[in-house]
Amino acid sequence: MPEATEPIVERVRAAGPGLVAMLAEAERTWRSRADGGDRTAGWRPFEDAFPTFYQFTNRPR
């Protein structure tokens, strides 16, 4: 792991079971959107909604 990332990783890990539970819920939400077949939903929500994603990470993921 890159050295400069370690403090943030530690902070994420410190969020503990609360974060793990929330991530599991989020994964279910993302799967249910993708399963819905809606052109506006799914695992590419940001590309669909916000091509101007430069405000965040410069490019849609």
Next chain:
Amino acid sequence: MSSPMWSGMRGIAVVPSYVIMQPTTLCNLDCAYCYLPLRADDRRMPVAVAEAVAGSVNTWAAQSPRFSVVWHGGEPTSVGRGRLERLMAPFDGVEHHIQTNATLIDDAWCEYFAEHEVRVGVSVDGPARLAERRVLRSGALAYDRILGGIAALRRHGIPFAALCVVSDPRPGLAAELYEFFLDLGCYALGINVEEREGVNARGTGFPGGAMRTFWAELTAAWRADPRIELREIEWALRYAGAALAGTDDQLLPRQLDPIPAIGQDGRVVLLSPELAGFDDPRYGDFSSGNVLDRPLHEIVAHAAQTSQGWIGEYLAGVEACRASCRYFGFCGGAHASNRYFEHGRFDGTETDHCRNSKICLLEGVLEYARGH
């Protein structure tokens, strides 16, 4: 912090994933926080500019699974459907997006969007009492007209995303805001905390505690009812999940997207569309060329490969972020326009925007998670 190793965002890609088109400088609104310098003037894009842009874009689109052309303003609908149709006509194989304040949207516009498969993003700041800074040129609130346009979209079953400017982030706000957007019927929501840029000189050094609480409360609201794709919160969760899985260094793009923004007169500004329309004694007009003089793909490739002028200074700034900021893997570096309008140059690092919309966001989401 020492020896940063984040591997993304190195240099500028020569092929973008989207372009931004400015069909007119004019906006029929006069929002207090707007950055656009020429929004009272109606300087319209000639069709020849769109044809020149399409000459490069159509090739890029043919080589990519998806490529977006984003019609942004000014207010794009203010040019009228006929004009917009002529500007869109040269493009082939692209997704058209429009970012609009919705005040001019009626049944005819909805039919146009449906016919041309235009994806719609509406700029709306929440319930009326939170939208007092989004106003008509008369100074009257634009709220009712915005909702009128959204009602038309809903009548026609046209999905829309929403972009919301938050000018006063504070505890107690997020739940009300999210509830409003649930009722509004948008399928996605992006939160833009007000930025000090362009002609908007208002300070944006919001208190960190209030900022973190805003994001934490928004996380709680989304978790309780995640019907809306909530850009900031979901991105932070993706990052946190990747961090736990040890794959967080792969989230950022390998290279910066050049994001060509084509002004109404054909000038091309890369990386930060907010710089278009400004001049600076040191940096000139920030443009990398004009599509009426040189093909867009050559302009982008030359600028990406030579990194002259402010672009080179900006890339040095990205490297400074990489070297000094532990949030780089989440953020990818401060944006060019925020650096320039806050620091007066491009090689500085942390901005108000970084603190408000990146650092406090991630920390707010983690703060919520720790307590639940």
